[in-house]
Amino acid sequence: MMEAPTPIARGTLYLVPATLDFGVANPTPLQDVLPAHTLQIAAGLSHWVCENAKSTRAFLKRVHEFYPLAVALQEQQMAELPHKVHKKGDHTGDFDASGLLSAALHGHDIGLISEAGMPAVADPGSSVVRAAHALGLKVVPLVGPVSLLLALAASGLNGQNFAFVGYLPQDAAQRSQRIRELESLALKTGQTQLFIETPYRNAAMLEALLQALKPSTRLSISSGLTLSNAQVRSDPASAWKQRAKPLDKHTPAVFAIGA
Amino acid sequence: MMEAPTPIARGTLYLVPATLDFGVANPTPLQDVLPAHTLQIAAGLSHWVCENAKSTRAFLKRVHEFYPLAVALQEQQMAELPHKVHKKGDHTGDFDASGLLSAALHGHDIGLISEAGMPAVADPGSSVVRAAHALGLKVVPLVGPVSLLLALAASGLNGQNFAFVGYLPQDAAQRSQRIRELESLALKTGQTQLFIETPYRNAAMLEALLQALKPSTRLSISSGLTLSNAQVRSDPASAWKQRAKPLDKHTPAVFAIGA
Numbered sequence: 001m002m003e004a005p006t007p008i009a010r011g012t013l014y015l016v017p018a019t020l021d022f023g024v025a026n027p028t029p030l031q032d033v034l035p036a037h038t039l040q041i042a043a044g045l046s047h048w049v050c051e052n053a054k055s056t057r058a059f060l061k062r063v064h065e066f067y068p069l070a071v072a073l074q075e076q077q078m079a080e081l082p083h084k085v086h087k088k089g090d091h092t093g094d095f096d097a098s099g100l101l102s103a104a105l106h107g108h109d110i111g112l113i114s115e116a117g118m119p120a121v122a123d124p125g126s127s128v129v130r131a132a133h134a135l136g137l138k139v140v141p142l143v144g145p146v147s148l149l150l151a152l153a154a155s156g157l158n159g160q161n162f163a164f165v166g167y168l169p170q171d172a173a174q175r176s177q178r179i180r181e182l183e184s185l186a187l188k189t190g191q192t193q194l195f196i197e198t199p200y201r202n203a204a205m206l207e208a209l210l211q212a213l214k215p216s217t218r219l220s221i222s223s224g225l226t227l228s229n230a231q232v233r234s235d236p237a238s239a240w241k242q243r244a245k246p247l248d249k250h251t252p253a254v255f256a257i258g259a
Numbered sequence: 260m261m262e263a264p265t266p267i268a269r270g271t272l273y274l275v276p277a278t279l280d281f282g283v284a285n286p287t288p289l290q291d292v293l294p295a296h297t298l299q300i301a302a303g304l305s306h307w308v309c310e311n312a313k314s315t316r317a318f319l320k321r322v323h324e325f326y327p328l329a330v331a332l333q334e335q336q337m338a339e340l341p342h343k344v345h346k347k348g349d350h351t352g353d354f355d356a357s358g359l360l361s362a363a364l365h366g367h368d369i370g371l372i373s374e375a376g377m378p379a380v381a382d383p384g385s386s387v388v389r390a391a392h393a394l395g396l397k398v399v400p401l402v403g404p405v406s407l408l409l410a411l412a413a414s415g416l417n418g419q420n421f422a423f424v425g426y427l428p429q430d431a432a433q434r435s436q437r438i439r440e441l442e443s444l445a446l447k448t449g450q451t452q453l454f455i456e457t458p459y460r461n462a463a464m465l466e467a468l469l470q471a472l473k474p475s476t477r478l479s480i481s482s483g484l485t486l487s488n489a490q491v492r493s494d495p496a497s498a499w500k501q502r503a504k505p506l507d508k509h510t511p512a513v514f515a516i517g518a
Contacts, residue, residue: 015413029296032296032402033296035290037288118412121411122419123418125412126414126417129412129413129414131415133491139415139491140489143403143404143409143485149377151400153274153378154274154399156385156388156390156391157385158385159377159379159381159384159385160381160385161422161423161424162423163423164420164421164422165450190351191424232392232397232398233392
């Protein structure tokens with residue numbers, strides 16, 4: 001009688017946060033924003049699902065300075081999320097990411113990583129997490145920096161009821177309408193409304209906010225959090241108008257409005 | 260002629276995240292969830308605003324094992340947030356926390372810390388942050404674990420548009436109505452809805468969710484994230500009904516519903 005083959009234990013999907021210094025001049029020391037455990041897990045992985053293999057390799061090179069990689073950089077297996085997923089987001093359910101996780105069926109742990117911060121939060125990756133659950137993989141989120149949450153805590157706005165709504169429309173009229181909609185929601189329900197903008201449009205966003213917001217509405221802008229040029233300001237719109245300072249067009253910012 | 264006194268530089272308010280093991284049996288090793296920089300800053304502080312001085316001292320005792328405290332435990336200055344702020348939250352603006360920050364006017368840096376996770380996020384503290392901004396203090400959020408965000412990433416639900424709404428009503432009828440309201444919002448707008456519950460009511464919450472949700476609505480429950488008994492499950496409500504497993508009544512959980 002033949003023995004039944006021992007089933008291979010499936011790998012785990014680790015959600016690996018990255019530093020928030022993507023595209024900025026001075027990189028953040030990894031130990032400033034990543035716990036030792038996150039660095040150790042990252043160093044031990046050999047299979048990745050990522051937005052961009054090149055920046056994932058650059059990240060792993062930095063990790064290697066703390067904990068030697070278990071598998072050499074050039075032998076790391078990297079599957080990139082398709083570009084349509086980057087652009088349109090992957091939460092609508094029409095992209096099946098299970099093919100990217102096949103190594104886990106052969107027992108390999110896999111790391112999911114995005115260009116900055118936590119994968120699948122204000123970034124692509126949720127399709128991969130959904131596929132992992134569908135395949136019965138264990139999903140383990142690791143601790144690291146999340147710009148939204150750092151910005152929320154630093155804003156002094158209501159952190160017991162808040163929403164993140166992504167990007168606002170680019171068209172000026174639509175953007176102003178959306179700002180007033182979010183302000184009205186924040187004032188009526190007390191729910192802080194957070195959103196982001198591409199850095200080179202930071203100044204235009206601030207101008208639009210100061211034009212649209214009521215004087216007493218509180219506006220908080222955090223930029224460059226965890227970077228050497230980090231700044232947080234939280235004031236009523238009226239105070240912003242009196243003492244406006246242009247926003248840096250190269251530094252990522254998080255905007256929050258509330259009562 | 261007398262020389263003008265040199266003005267004292269104001270202290271910084273650091274937002275210091277705590278581990279997520281408050282009240283659970285097995286403490287999380289600090290290096291699992293806190294970057295070295297967070298531990299170093301915490302070790303260097305001597306003035307705190309906290310929910311509870313006793314648990315802040317217990318936290319600092321653990322920090323001391325990594326980095327020696329700059330000031331002995333018994334000489335640390337601790338100001339507790341008043342109890343009404345714990346209970347009702349402090350985002351309504353009727354509590355003036357500036358008195359708690361007077362040490363910063365004398366040049367001392369101050370740490371704001373809550374019982375678990377990030378202060379001022381799903382926890383009291385925002386009044387202190389608002390007061391710091393009003394006093395012109397620098398506010399620096401440090402990186403650490405935030406259960407909501409770990410749960411969102413691990414859910415596979417939409418992380419590009421989400422809301423955290425705190426606790427749901429305790430009354431059964433009101434709770435069911437609120438669940439249906441949140442479900443309807445999630446399905447209509449695509450905005451993931453996150454909420455929390457006191458651990459001993461986890462089971463009742465799950466039962467209420469399974470009764471109220473449509474079969475195809477996706478429900479994710481993460482419990483004990485960063486703890487040794489961490490669990491994440493994300494499934495349509497119909498699958499939860501077929502294979503329900505009771506939730507631990509001692510472990511903090513985060514609930515999320517989405518499309």
